[in-house]
Amino acid sequence: MQSLSPIELQDCCLFSSDDVGDQTVDYFLIEILNGSPVIHLDWCPSEEIGIDLRSVGEWLHETSEQQAQAVANTFVRQSDLNSIANYLGPIEKDQWAVSGSYSRHSPMHHFSVDDADGTEIYISNTTGEVVLVTTAHQRV
Numbered sequence: 001m002q003s004l005s006p007i008e009l010q011d012c013c014l015f016s017s018d019d020v021g022d023q024t025v026d027y028f029l030i031e032i033l034n035g036s037p038v039i040h041l042d043w044c045p046s047e048e049i050g051i052d053l054r055s056v057g058e059w060l061h062e063t064s065e066q067q068a069q070a071v072a073n074t075f076v077r078q079s080d081l082n083s084i085a086n087y088l089g090p091i092e093k094d095q096w097a098v099s100g101s102y103s104r105h106s107p108m109h110h111f112s113v114d115d116a117d118g119t120e121i122y123i124s125n126t127t128g129e130v131v132l133v134t135t136a137h138q139r140v
Contacts, residue, residue, distance in 0.1 A: 050127045063128040068109035085111040
């Protein structure tokens with residue numbers, strides 16, 4: 001929990017049930033993405049969307065390389081990894097992210113961290129969240 005950003009509620013929460021129509025939401029998650037509160041909605045196994053709660057319900061369709069870099073930098077800083085995140089490029093899947101649960105996030109943004117553990121970070125293209133973190137020890 002210590003690596004999570006606090007949720008600032010000023011100018012929040014601009015969201016309407018009209019944003020999702022008559023879809024039944026299976027689950028939702030509210031978090032901070034690049035300093036803004038977002039809600040992630042899941043209404044079927046293969047579809048998850050993010051909605052910016054400060055931009056009058058603006059849908060987050062895909063995460064740019066620059067947005068993913070900001071997420072990775074924040075993760076590294078808040079995890080006290082004392083390093084930087086290096087962008088390795090987009091990745092559909094690899095031996096660490098082969099589960100079907102990762103397909104909804106593809107292509108993921110893949111980062112390496114110059115730390116003692118050889119940390120690698122995978123960031124969802126659809127939601128902008130960190131969906132997988134591995135270390136060199138785990139990848140042996």
